[in-house]
Amino acid sequence: MTADTEGTAGATRQALRSMLAEEQARVLARVAKLEVDIDALTSARRSESDDDEHDPEGVTLSSQWSMLGGLLESAREDARQAESALHRLAEGTYGVCAxxxxxxxxxxxxxxxFRERCVPCASKLERG
Known part of the structure; x- marks a missing residue:
């Protein structure tokens, strides 16, 4: 590899690292916001009756809890994938199908x- 090629590869690697770090920061901010939202809901739930299923004013605390819990779980998985992508970049395996x-x-x-597999391999995994 020539010095020019190494420089280009280094610049590309740095650009990827920056892009992945920005994505990771967005994901971690989403995790933090959802954790705050769940904490607020927990506080609200403590002040409500346990039977909120008949609340005429709209969405129940239980359904909010369930929705936020699912969103938080998804955001935490995205955070794990972001960390994994940064590790693969450092190891030189980012962009290679696992x-x-x-x-x-x-x-x-x-x-x-944060993709770990190409589309054909990911499709095979989903099917089976």
């Missing part, structure tokens, strides 16, 4: 920066 070992097309990484 199943088949082929390069993941850049277009796929643009859509899902």
């Amino acid at each position: 199943s088949c070992g082929n390069a993941i097309p850049a277009e796929q990484l643009e859509v899902r920066p």
Whole structure:
């Protein structure tokens, strides 16, 4: 590899690291906000009766709790994937499919920066 090629690869790697770090920061901010929302809901729930299923004013605390819990679980999984992507970048395996070992097309990484598998391998996993 020439010095020019190494410089380009280093710049690309730094750009990827910056993009992944920004994505990770967004995900972690989402996790933090959802945790605050759940804490607020927990406080509200303490002041309400346990039977909130017949609240005529709208959404019940139970349904809010369930929704926020699902969103928080999803955000935490995204945070795990962000951390994993940064580790793969440091190891030099970012952008390489964990199943088949082929390069993941850049277009796929643009859509899902934390992607670990190419679309065909991810589809196989989902089916089965």
